[in-house]
Amino acid sequence: MATFTFYKPIDMSLTASWAGYITNASPGNITISDNAGRSASYNGSFSYANNDLVGGTLFSYTESTNYSQHYSITGLSLSAVAVKNYVLSGVAMIC
Structure with missing residues (x-):
């Protein structure tokens, strides 16, 4: 069962999407960051071929600032x- 945990008060209706760049892509973690200090961390078991994600399972997601x-x-x-495909489709946004 998935658990959503807030670490500080957040009004989800006021969040804005943002774009970043991959700062880590390892077998256990993918992190996307931007120049404003925001980061999105995807944790799981990932496999790659030719620098592209080709398999694996996502276990958790965390969003942080600084x-x-x-x-x-x-x-x-x-x-x-x-x-990955859902996020890249433009339907899903990092918030």
Whole structure:
């Protein structure tokens, strides 16, 4: 079962999407960061071929600003490739 944990008060209706760049892509973590100190951390078990994510499972997601966590979602078991494709489709946004 997935668990959504807030570490500070957040009005989700006021969050804005943002774009970043990959700062880490390892077998256990993918992190996307921007120049404003925001980061999105995807944790799981990932596999790559030719510098592209080709398999694995996403177990948790955490969003932070300047190393201070805003919220996390744990207890996931999602296809990493399906999540990647969904995010890249433009339908899903990092908030």
